[in-house]
Amino acid sequence: MRKRNAEVRLSRARLVLYQALLIAALFAFWYLMTEPVFISEASAKNTAFFFGRPLQVMKVAIEWFTSGKIYPHLAITLWETLLAFLVGSVLGLGVGLWLALAPTASALAEPYITAFNAMPRVILAPIFAVWFGLGVLSKVALGVTLVFFIVFFNVYQGVKEVSPVVLANARMLGASKRQLLRYIYLPSATSWVFSSLHTSVGMAFVGAVVGEYLGSARGVGYLILQAEGVFDINTVIAGIMVLTLFALLLDAGVTEIEARLLVWRPKTAETETL
Amino acid sequence: MESAAATAASAGDVVPALAFDRVTCAFAGRNGGARYVAVKDASLSVGPGEFVSVVGPTGCGKSTLLNVAAGLLAPSAGRILVDGAPLDGINARAGYMFQSEALMPWRSALANVVAGLEFHHVPRNESETRARDWLRRVGLAGFEERYPHQLSGGMRKRVALAQTLILDPEMLLMDEPFSALDIQTRHLMENELLDLWSADRKSVLFITHDLEEAIALSDRVVVLSAGPETHPLGEFAIDLLRPRDVAEIRLSRRFIELHEAIWRVLKSEVLKGYAQAKR
Numbered sequence: 240m241r242k243r244n245a246e247v248r249l250s251r252a253r254l255v256l257y258q259a260l261l262i263a264a265l266f267a268f269w270y271l272m273t274e275p276v277f278i279s280e281a282s283a284k285n286t287a288f289f290f291g292r293p294l295q296v297m298k299v300a301i302e303w304f305t306s307g308k309i310y311p312h313l314a315i316t317l318w319e320t321l322l323a324f325l326v327g328s329v330l331g332l333g334v335g336l337w338l339a340l341a342p343t344a345s346a347l348a349e350p351y352i353t354a355f356n357a358m359p360r361v362i363l364a365p366i367f368a369v370w371f372g373l374g375v376l377s378k379v380a381l382g383v384t385l386v387f388f389i390v391f392f393n394v395y396q397g398v399k400e401v402s403p404v405v406l407a408n409a410r411m412l413g414a415s416k417r418q419l420l421r422y423i424y425l426p427s428a429t430s431w432v433f434s435s436l437h438t439s440v441g442m443a444f445v446g447a448v449v450g451e452y453l454g455s456a457r458g459v460g461y462l463i464l465q466a467e468g469v470f471d472i473n474t475v476i477a478g479i480m481v482l483t484l485f486a487l488l489l490d491a492g493v494t495e496i497e498a499r500l501l502v503w504r505p506k507t508a509e510t511e512t513l
Numbered sequence: 514m515e516s517a518a519a520t521a522a523s524a525g526d527v528v529p530a531l532a533f534d535r536v537t538c539a540f541a542g543r544n545g546g547a548r549y550v551a552v553k554d555a556s557l558s559v560g561p562g563e564f565v566s567v568v569g570p571t572g573c574g575k576s577t578l579l580n581v582a583a584g585l586l587a588p589s590a591g592r593i594l595v596d597g598a599p600l601d602g603i604n605a606r607a608g609y610m611f612q613s614e615a616l617m618p619w620r621s622a623l624a625n626v627v628a629g630l631e632f633h634h635v636p637r638n639e640s641e642t643r644a645r646d647w648l649r650r651v652g653l654a655g656f657e658e659r660y661p662h663q664l665s666g667g668m669r670k671r672v673a674l675a676q677t678l679i680l681d682p683e684m685l686l687m688d689e690p691f692s693a694l695d696i697q698t699r700h701l702m703e704n705e706l707l708d709l710w711s712a713d714r715k716s717v718l719f720i721t722h723d724l725e726e727a728i729a730l731s732d733r734v735v736v737l738s739a740g741p742e743t744h745p746l747g748e749f750a751i752d753l754l755r756p757r758d759v760a761e762i763r764l765s766r767r768f769i770e771l772h773e774a775i776w777r778v779l780k781s782e783v784l785k786g787y788a789q790a791k792r
Contacts, residue, residue, distance in 0.1 A: 407585050408615035410603055412629035412680065422628070426619045503619045505662035 269293050291472040299477040309459075309481065316458045317485065319375055319447035323382020324440055328432060330383065331390025336420070336428060339398035352391075360384045364453045373454050382446025389439045390432055397431030398424050433501055436493045444486055528597040529558035530684050530716035531582060531607075536591035538577050551577045553742035554591070557735050559684065562714035566727035567745075568779060569737030570786030575720045576612065578743075579688050582718060583609050596683075608682030610673055610690040616661045622648060622672045623657035629680040647675040651705065667698040674702075678709065684716040692721070703730060703759040711756060724779060728771050729759040736778050739786035747778050 270276075273292045275283040303309035338345040338352075364381050371377040401424060409423050432439075451460025459478055466474035538552040551574035559565045569575050580586040582593055584604040593600040595607075616625045623644050630640035648657055651671040661669055670690060677685065691699045707730060710717060721727050727734045734749045753767055762768055 402614070404611050404613050404615045405617055407580075407583075408609065408611060408676075409617070409628070409632070410585065411583060411607070411609040412676065413605065413632040414628075415632070418632050422631070423617070426617070430619060503621075503660040503662070505618075 266293050288470070288472065291476045295473040296477045296480065299474050300481060303477070303481070309462075312457055312459050312462055313481070313485065315375065316444075316447050316451065316460065316482075319378040319382065319450070319458070320440070320443045320489070322375070322379045323446050324386055324443035326379065327383040327386025327443065328390045328439060331387045332394050332428060332432060334387075335391045335394025336398060336424060339395045339428075340420070340424070345395075352388075356388045356392075361449055364450055367450070368454045373456055378447045378450030378455070378458070381450045382443040385442040385446045386439045389435050389442060393431040393435040394428040397428040401427045430501060430504070433497050436497060437490060440489050440493050441486065444482075444489065448482060527560055529594070530561045530563070530596060531718060532556075532558040532594040532597075533578070533582070534592050534594055536578070536581055536588045536593065538574070538581060538586065539589040550742050551740060552581075552588075553744055555737075555744045556591075557745050557748075559716045559718050561716055563733065564710065564717045564719065564731045565733045565735060566719045566721060566731040567735045567737060568721055568724050568727045568775070569743065570739045570779075570783040571722055572790060573737050573740040573782070573786060574743040575722075575737060576688050578737075579609075579686050579718065579720050583607055583686050585609075604686075606683040608677035608680060608685050610677050610685065610687045612689045612692060614661070614669065616669060616672055616676070618661050621658050621660055622653060622664065622668075625661070625672055626675045626679055629676060633680070643679060644675070647679045648672070650709075651675045667694055667702065670694065670702060671705075674706070674709075682715065684718065685710075687717065687719045689721050689723075691726070692723070699726075700760045706730070707755075707757060707759070724772060724775060725763055726759075728753075728768060728775070729757060729762050734771075734775055736775060736782070739782040739789065746782065747775075749775050 269290065270293050272278070273283055273287040273290055274294075278286075338348060361381070363384060364377070367377040367380040371380055406419065406423055409419055414422060447458070448460040451458035452464050455461045455464075459482055463475050463478040466472075466478065533555050536552060536555045537550065539548050539550045542548055555578060557565075557567070567575055567578065577586065581588050582600075582604065584593070584600055584602055584607075593604070595604060617628065620628065623641070626644040626647055627640050630643065635643075645654075645657060648654060651674055653668060653671055653675070656664065656668065659668075661672070664672065670693075673690070691702050694702060703726065719727070719730060724734075728751055731751050734751060736746045736749070737743050738746050749771065751771060753762060753765070753771075
């Protein structure tokens with residue numbers, strides 16, 4: 240056992256090393272293709288126009304954080320993401336529970352939900368901008384339409400798949416209709432919401448950034464839009480990288496929350512190393 | 514077979530705790546198929562404090578009978594009498610132990626046992642104390658915070674038993690509760706059930722396909738016919754002395770005699786059920 244664990248750990252360390260090497264190689268390639276080291280000054284300038292220069296990109300990113308210029312933009316983007324995620328999840332949970340428990344309503348709504356889900360909802364962004372203005376609300380609205388369906392379908396499925404035995408057992412233990420909803424359907428559906436958490440947080444982020452990109456006065460998407468307007472490719476890439484970094488952080492946060500809230504979920508391997 | 518009323522009369526004019534009065538259960542066939550009559554004209558009764566087992570071949574509608582008694586399923590015809598009164602809706606006087614996993618996987622053992630009291634709005638402190646006490650009584654002290662997936666099959670059954678008994682139901686409906694357990698754990702659980710039962714003599718309707726289990730536990734064994742249109746074929750009073758040890762009593766002569774007598778009735782039904790399943 241011990242030996243195998245050690246092997247696993249070793250290969251894991253090696254894996255991380257290789258992953259680091261991979262990204263380093265990518266950056267080195269990028270650097271060599273955009274700086275006049277091996278290639279001529281003219282062609283370096285040419286490629287740099289399209290792909291930016293890694294050191295310049297770093298400089299922009301570091302400057303953003305040291306000067307603090309990025310924080311209000313980042314804060315607004317994260318705030319939009321959070322709002323879109325919360326509102327979308329609550330709506331999805333509520334509507335999902337309701338439709339799953341009301342067969343008539345769900346039969347009535349079914350074709351419309353399918354249609355609305357099939358529609359590329361990003362094109363709603365201009366309409367939301369008209370309805371809610373260029374502020375936070377229009378981005379949240381876009382994010383909500385993206386998050387809602389993920390959560391909704393998961394909850395709907397979750398409620399449909401509540402074990403009939405668990406349900407019958409709760410009824411025999413004296414649960415009323417409301418108690419069934421609160422103590423059986425809701426926890427069961429919530430676990431499905433959590434399993435869709437990674438996707439829905441990502442979608443909320445997409446909603447916020449795309450919304451900003453299509454029209455705003457603040458946010459990381461706005462920064463990217465501004466830079467693109469003057470062909471400042473370094474800043475565009477720096478913006479993309481900051482967004483990626485925060486997307487990763489959000490995802491890690493979700494993993495943490497998930498691990499805390501879904502302790503009751505069976506894991507495949509339960510043994511601990513002694 | 515005598516009607517429920519007649520059985521009650523034979524038990525000394527006591528109103529039975531639970532009586533099936535000519536119960537029929539028919540299910541609509543899928544996709545407009547033929548109607549399936551799972552149970553037909555079934556009458557049987559459980560006296561107050563009596564332990565009655567129902568045995569029958571697999572797939573004969575035993576669980577259907579129990580679901581009807583629990584009020585989870587309304588009979589197509591006939592009625593259920595609880596202490597002489599017709600049952601409408603869930604049978605609130607009964608505790609039900611299911612064959613398959615019925616614990617809430619998102620709740621710890623303690624929270625699962627507490628559930629029934631929580632549904633009945635018992636204050637948190639009191640219900641937790643009682644739940645801890647029940648977990649101790651079923652031998653699970655120290656396992657309060659474990660989730661169902663962290664417990665073994667036998668432990669989960671104990672939690673389910675505590676979950677059911679904490680509400681102190683007047684009658685227990687048990688649907689092959691121990692069928693998924695290995696034989697040793699099963700004997701342990703059966704003995705524990707008998708201990709708990711002898712303490713306050715609830716009426717028990719115990720469903721099983723295991724004749725030995727039925728004889729070892731019960732006061733009376735009812736044999737069901739093979740499905741469809743299942744109905745009771747015969748009843749056997751089990752006059753073995755109590756307290757019993759379920760493992761030891763199997764070796765007694767009286768047990769073997771009873772087993773032979775009941776098996777004679779059951780065997781042809783099992784073969785019939787087997788032939789139907791093969792078709």
